[in-house]
Amino acid sequence: MGQPYRITITDNPDRNDVRAVRAGLRAYNVKQEPALLDLPSGDYAVFIRDDLNRIIGGIVAEADWGMMYVDLLWLDDSLRGKGQGRALLSIIEQTTLKVGMSQIYLMTTEFQALPFYQHMGYDLFGTLMNRPHGYAYYYLHKKSIDPDDTDYGLSITYNPTIDDRRQVIRGLTTYCEQFSDTTAQKLAGFIYDEAGTVRGGLFGSTYWDWFDLRFFWVDDSLRGQGYGKQLLDQAEAECRARGMTGIVCDTADFQALPFYQSQGFEVFATLSNRPPNHTSYFVKKLLT
Numbered sequence: 501m502g503q504p505y506r507i508t509i510t511d512n513p514d515r516n517d518v519r520a521v522r523a524g525l526r527a528y529n530v531k532q533e534p535a536l537l538d539l540p541s542g543d544y545a546v547f548i549r550d551d552l553n554r555i556i557g558g559i560v561a562e563a564d565w566g567m568m569y570v571d572l573l574w575l576d577d578s579l580r581g582k583g584q585g586r587a588l589l590s591i592i593e594q595t596t597l598k599v600g601m602s603q604i605y606l607m608t609t610e611f612q613a614l615p616f617y618q619h620m621g622y623d624l625f626g627t628l629m630n631r632p633h634g635y636a637y638y639y640l641h642k643k644s645i646d647p648d649d650t651d652y653g654l655s656i657t658y659n660p661t662i663d664d665r666r667q668v669i670r671g672l673t674t675y676c677e678q679f680s681d682t683t684a685q686k687l688a689g690f691i692y693d694e695a696g697t698v699r700g701g702l703f704g705s706t707y708w709d710w711f712d713l714r715f716f717w718v719d720d721s722l723r724g725q726g727y728g729k730q731l732l733d734q735a736e737a738e739c740r741a742r743g744m745t746g747i748v749c750d751t752a753d754f755q756a757l758p759f760y761q762s763q764g765f766e767v768f769a770t771l772s773n774r775p776p777n778h779t780s781y782f783v784k785k786l787l788t
Contacts, residue, residue: 505699505727506692509734513688513703518715521690521701525717532754536775539566540599545660546591547668548575548584558668559588560660561595561604565752565775568596570606572665573613574672585613587652589620593645595656604642605771609708610635611679626769626782630745632680632708639769639782680708687711687738689731691722700727702735704749711739713749716756732763739787746786753779760785 530536540563548557556576562569570592575584596604606622608614609631617640618624626639657664673682684707691700700718704711713735718728739747747765751757752775757767760783769782 504694505722507689507727507731507734508692509687509689509738511686511688513686513690517690517698517701518688518703520698521703521715521717524698524700524719525715528717528720529752529755533752533775533778535777536565539563539775540601543659544568544592544595545657545664545668546588546654547657547660547664548579548588548654555664555667555671557584557588557671558664559592560665560668561592563599563601565780566601566603567771567774568592568601568604570604572668572672573606574668574675576671585616586620587654590648590650591652591654591656593642594648597645597647602643602645603773604645605640605774607637607639609637609676609679611676614638614640625771628710628748628768628784631710631748633745635679637708641771682708685742687735689735691718691727691731700731702731706739706742706744709743709745711735711744711747713747716749728759729763736785736787745788746784748782748784750780750782753781757781757783 543560543562545558545560547555550556557579558572558574559570560572562571573585573588593604596602606617608617622640622642624638625641628637631637676682684705686705688703689701690698693699699722702713702716704713736747751760763785765783765785767781768784771780774780
């Protein structure tokens with residue numbers, strides 16, 4: 501008789517399997533903290549377009565556990581130094597206030613926009629060295645947003661289209677390629693039962709010499725039996741094979757901090773009140 505569960509690592513995960521992991525993690529989180537259901541959610545974006553309606557600048561952010569998270573910010577060279585970056589960020593900040601949140605956070609690299617964000621009132625709360633190799637990766641947080649009624653002549657978009665988001669990604673990628681290889685590769689792992697049903701898994705991507713672990717979930721019935729460790733061990737082996745510097749992720753105080761620490765991860769940054777009345781821990785594990 502075969503093993504009741506099997507673990508598979510892949511760089512080409514099935515979308516439905518990824519959705520199953522996200523759904524499982526979401527259900528677990530809500531079970532631990534039901535108030536998560538009442539927090540703002542969704543993506544927000546502001547785009548700058550040229551006369552041909554092509555996007556030449558933009559910002560994309562996500563309402564994330566009671567804070568706004570800025571995922572992407574890019575300006576074409578022709579727009580730099582003209583106040584457009586300030587306009588984009590300010591609109592997102594005001595949107596943060598309008599949807600009932602007061603804090604915002606983001607990440608940037610040494611060759612991107614640290615002085616700009618600090619000028620805009622963002623404070624450093626964490627640093628990851630050698631991401632990418634030879635550069636520092638900064639975690640920034642703005643605890644208090646001041647109301648601003650300036651009309652920048654740009655509009656906010658709720659849940660922007662994938663195509664519009666991709667145009668911002670392409671622009672940002674082109675800029676970053678001056679400094680480092682920007683190739684990203686998916687990495688996923690799944691625990692399947694005998695019927696082929698996903699009972700746990702992880703998902704993220706290797707990028708800038710690190711594995712960004714975005715989702716990690718194991719069904720309650722499998723917890724404490726070593727499946728999470730086996731899954732993470734196999735993902736770590738794949739990261740080493742790809743030459744990654746380390747693994748990085750975040751976890752809340754009601755999630756899996758003790759598990760990560762038992763696997764050799766260390767806390768390098770924290771965010772209080774993410775989600776409200778809880779703390780988020782940013783953890784890393786060096787592989788080289």
